[in-house]
Amino acid sequence: MAEEWVQQVQNEVNTLEKLEKYINVTDDERKAINTLKTKWGTTPYFASLMDKDDPNCPIRKQVIPSMKEKVNEFGMDDYLVWKENRATEEVRPDSIARQYKDRIAFTVIEVCGIYCRHCFRREIVTEDDLQLRFDVEEGLAWIREHSEIRDVLITGGDPLLLSDDKLEYLISSLREIPHIEMIRIGSRLPIVLPQRITNGLMKAIGGFHKVPVWINTQCNNAKELTEETEKAIFKLMGGGINVGNQAVLLKGVNDNVPAFRELHQKLLRTRIRPYYVFYCEPAPGIDHFRTPVEKGAELIRDALRGHTTGLAQPMYVLATNIGKIPLMPDYYIMDKNDKEYTLRNHLGQTTKIPNMPE
Numbered sequence: 001m002a003e004e005w006v007q008q009v010q011n012e013v014n015t016l017e018k019l020e021k022y023i024n025v026t027d028d029e030r031k032a033i034n035t036l037k038t039k040w041g042t043t044p045y046f047a048s049l050m051d052k053d054d055p056n057c058p059i060r061k062q063v064i065p066s067m068k069e070k071v072n073e074f075g076m077d078d079y080l081v082w083k084e085n086r087a088t089e090e091v092r093p094d095s096i097a098r099q100y101k102d103r104i105a106f107t108v109i110e111v112c113g114i115y116c117r118h119c120f121r122r123e124i125v126t127e128d129d130l131q132l133r134f135d136v137e138e139g140l141a142w143i144r145e146h147s148e149i150r151d152v153l154i155t156g157g158d159p160l161l162l163s164d165d166k167l168e169y170l171i172s173s174l175r176e177i178p179h180i181e182m183i184r185i186g187s188r189l190p191i192v193l194p195q196r197i198t199n200g201l202m203k204a205i206g207g208f209h210k211v212p213v214w215i216n217t218q219c220n221n222a223k224e225l226t227e228e229t230e231k232a233i234f235k236l237m238g239g240g241i242n243v244g245n246q247a248v249l250l251k252g253v254n255d256n257v258p259a260f261r262e263l264h265q266k267l268l269r270t271r272i273r274p275y276y277v278f279y280c281e282p283a284p285g286i287d288h289f290r291t292p293v294e295k296g297a298e299l300i301r302d303a304l305r306g307h308t309t310g311l312a313q314p315m316y317v318l319a320t321n322i323g324k325i326p327l328m329p330d331y332y333i334m335d336k337n338d339k340e341y342t343l344r345n346h347l348g349q350t351t352k353i354p355n356m357p358e
């Protein structure tokens with residue numbers, strides 16, 4: 001019999017009939033599923049976390065298509081060509097997206113464990129608007145030839161959907177390249193399919209090595225974190241793999257103070273280190289998830305800074321074609337002059353420290 005995680009993938013919840021086993025589908029949800037030509041679906045495990053009766057359930061919003069995806073008032077057309085610098089002069093395989101000198105994003109697969117409705121790569125992942133060829137060998141050859149690359153971020157799709165054998169080959173091939181110092185894997189599976197973290201996977205990618213592997217997952221609401229996730233993360237860490245989170249700021253999912261704070265506290269309790277919170281990117285068809293740009297910085301100010309453990313503080317960034325731009329709250333320095341700085345804390349109290357000449 002196939003492994004449990006493989007069965008989960010084979011039994012993907014991606015039709016109205018299957019969805020109805022988990023929730024009471026609303027008329028709006030039914031209409032979107034029947035009308036939109038979009039790839040959607042999730043694992044049975046993640047579907048079981050949805051609220052049966054509440055259409056505003058943060059997990060339902062991420063899983064079930066919405067007619068609002070037809071609207072594109074504020075999104076950019078051909079978003080990925082712009083964002084991933086696919087129209088620049090440097091010749092690169094389709095699998096390599098580059099914004100920095102020393103690191104690249106390497107796409108190795110187009111399928112996912114969940115087709116997030118807010119995905120900024122939807123032109124590739126759910127809508128099939130942008131046809132690209134993701135050839136692992138071609139990408140590896142490019143990386144071998146570029147000795148300035150020291151950090152490879154493996155992305156998709158969801159790279160952990162590759163078989164253990166394919167992952168072992170990919171990771172060991174990268175580790176053999178002398179200039180590669182670290183490998184990162186971007187995967188939602190620790191959240192949507194924690195059953196994927198098997199002994200076989202740990203054998204393929206874990207264990208002591210001079211070239212460490214980091215996993216960055218994506219969890220956007222505390223409801224997504226379960227005992228299964230805790231165990232999967234513990235197993236990853238036991239094999240020497242650090243786990244970070246890259247949340248997306250999503251309207252109705254995590255854009256209020258209690259939800260934002262609970263998410264970050266529960267991530268830490270699950271041993272996942274909050275790394276980034278991304279502004280929801282201006283890709284087409286996801287206007288309904290997007291907040292004003294300032295919102296993330298305000299939430300860090302009002303929900304996290306000073307209010308909870310320092311380790312729970314992510315960096316809020318806006319991902320663009322020229323790299324990630326940090327947007328942090330900047331209310332701390334109230335005044336400065338040659339003599340002193342006036343500083344403010346999260347409670348609005350102020351204090352002064354002397355300034356120091358160069």
Ligand SMILES: *Cc1c(COP(=O)(O)O)cnc(C)c1O
Pocket residue numbers: 097098099100103104105153324
């Ligand atoms: C996000 C990203 C990286 C990694 O950025 P870090 O800030 O180092 O996490 C690298 N390359 C591309 C193209 C990216 O989008």
Ligand code: SF4
Pocket residue numbers: 111112113114115116118119120121125156157158188
């Ligand atoms: S798992 Fe990642 S790539 Fe796949 S749909 Fe979700 S956000 Fe997009």
